[in-house]
Amino acid sequence: MNRLLDRIDSPRDLKSFDMDQLVGLCAEIREEIIETVTRTGGHLGASLGAVELTVAIHRVFDAPRDRIVWDVGHQAYGHKLLTGRRDRFSTIRQYGGLSGFPVRAESEYDSFGVAHAGTSISAGLGMATALDAQGSDARVVCVIGDGGLTCGMAFEALNQAGHLRKNLIVILNDNEWSISKNVGALSTYLTRLTSAPLYRRLEEDVWELLGKIPMAGGKAQEIAHRIKESLKNLVIPGVMFEELGFKYYGPIDGHNLADVLKTLEHLKHQRGPVLVHAVTEKGKGYPFAPTSKTRAHGVSPPTDPAKAKPSPSYTRVFGDVLIELGRRDPRVVAITAAMPDGTGTGAFGEEFPERFFDVGIAEQHAVTFAAGLACEGLKPVVAIYSTFLQRAFDQVVHDVALQSLPVTFVMDRGGLVGDDGPTHHGVFDVGYLRMLPNFVVMAPKDENELRHMLYTQLAYREGPTALRFPRGSGVGVELDPVLREIPIGRAEPIRDGDDVVFFALGPMVQRCLDAAALLEEDGISAGVVNARFVKPLDEELIRQLAESVGHLVTVEEAQRPAGFGSAVSELLTDLGVEDVRITSIALPDEFIDHGKPALQHTKVGLTAEAIAKRTLDAVRIAPVPETARRPA
Ligand SMILES: Cc1ncc(C[n+]2csc(CCOP(=O)(O)OP(=O)(O)O)c2C)c(N)n1
Secondary structure (H helix, E strand, O other), X not given: OOOOHHHOOOHHHHOOOOHHHHHHHHHHHHHHHHHHHHHHXXXXXXXXXXXXXXXXXXXXXXXXXXXXXXXOOOOOHHHHXXXXXXXXXXXXXXXXXXXXXXXXXXXXXXXXXXXXXXXXXXXXXXXXXXXHHOOOOOOEEEEEEOOHHHOHHHHHHHHHHHHHOOOEEEEEEEOOEOOOEOOOHHHHHHHHHHOOHXXXXXXXXHHHHHHHOOXXXXXXXXXXXXXXXXXXXXXXXXXXXXXXXXXXXXXXXXXXXXXXXXXXXXXXXXXXXXXXXXXXXXXXXXXXXXXXXXXXXXXXXXXXXXXXXOXXXXXXXXXXXXXXXXXXXXXXXXXXXXXXXXXXXXXXXXXXXXXXXXXXXXXXXXXXXXXXXXXXXXXXXXEEEHHHHHHHHHHHHHXXXXXXXXOEEEEEXXXXXXXXXXXXOEOOHHHHHHOOOOOXXXXXXXXXXXXXXXXXXXXXXXXXXXXXXXXXXXXXXXXXXXXXXXXXXXXXXXXXXXOXXXXXXXXXXXXXXXXXXXXXXXXXXXXXXEOOEEEOOOHHHHHHHHHHOOEEEEEEEEEOOOOHHHHHHXXXXXXXXXXXXXXXXXXXXXXXXXXXXXXXXXXXXXXXXXXXXXXXXXXXXXXXXXXXXXXX
């Protein structure tokens, strides 16, 4: 096969391409992305929408000397194809293969690691400032979506960039879509900018004019600039970016390669901060994108039709019970940070539009907004992925916990998430929430318990509560018809055992039941307790079992430092319980690579077999002496 793409081992190779070849290259990149990603699964829509921008950036700038900083990084598949990773592209998001996001350790062309939104302008500004200080004239190009621009930190960065006036090029890739349709006043504003035909035409005229008038002492440029300023204000009252100190170019058609190239060539030599507003179409070239609710933001690999239909996901069960509880109590309101579908809250929003808030990619604001709602007697449910709540830690501490406001946090993707990898694992939440005074933190053993827990959270008015559940299908258990409150801080003993007792958190309960069955074959009698609560702990039960059995094994899919196991150890120390052995099975103090969840669980020792083996070793190495045990 004689593809243009196969001639590109580094961006240098596309410098010699003529315009027809560049256009052909764009088509091939699209084809390659669609062909591969519909097989492997991954972020499709964003990368397809950014193909021409990617080719133009690599044509005009000299990466890696010039720094390209992607926001979120899910649109960088084309960039990976052009920067020496074409041969490994089919391994994307698979264990040992390419990451689905830019990673500094993966390539010198990935100038900044990313996957959470809104970081590009801050990182780019830092680089531009450092390069300037070192006397380098290397350029920094940040590419941020209209969704990413709803992040508070993107504005914090614009604010400083307009003030510092370093050379920084920001490309705003505006496709009007976040994961779902972008929302908010900023989105409306961008639409106004892009649908102001008079301004666009006049802008082009001024551009032309600038090219034609001989630059006599900068006078013509100055006049043209003044014309441009006044015309602009005629149509759009103050282009916000210009007010913030950026030179604003656009809107341009982000799929018109010639236009994009011309604009970037022009800007390459501009001084100070500039922003190019490129209008693109998310999912461009993928036939199913226009009818997809998310413009093909992400696609899953094809499923095996022979496989049994999976049980409904935890997300789905949560979304359903939220609606049920919303029907019962008009004070229940739901908040998402740009992820109505991902968090399962979209259906609640359709039924109760006035009680549903998509705040944009603004987790910090989401949390403090919820705090305000709680102050006035509403029952806000912040539905969020565990990994994204990290961004709002201070808001959780300062605005919610400190004032003990009854905000309900529901954290999806608690635990290892698979193909998205370390940027998306929800493994720190147990640690960062259990340390906070006033918080109740819980994890259900299955989707049925999840429903009771949400009911419990909304009934609890004394302070904030957090619930964490894993990505993916539930266990497949029956759902109780009647919801009930679970006593706060009460664990659930499930299986008796004389030699050792598992204290398991969330989905690890089932894993420990399987491990207990395996241990029985080795003559070890293992009990299992569904811990339910990370905070407050069931002191009485922990003390009693520590004293009667003498060996507790805590099992959690969260970081070991500061995790649930640490909490149990701290408690036993505080209670002065001696002669007890504690084995803590949790995630190691490292970032876990992307790959399939089953493989990740094997790697970290969280399969039933690994849990059983670890426990057997612990029991055999030093059995608890009979004398250390007291009757229950
Ligand atoms: C802090 C944070 N919150 C949520 C997400 C989940 N997320 C991934 S991509 C995305 C939408 C990004 O929209 P935009 O920047 O416009 O890029 P597009 O996908 O439209 O190209 C969201 C909300 C994230 N990556 N980071």
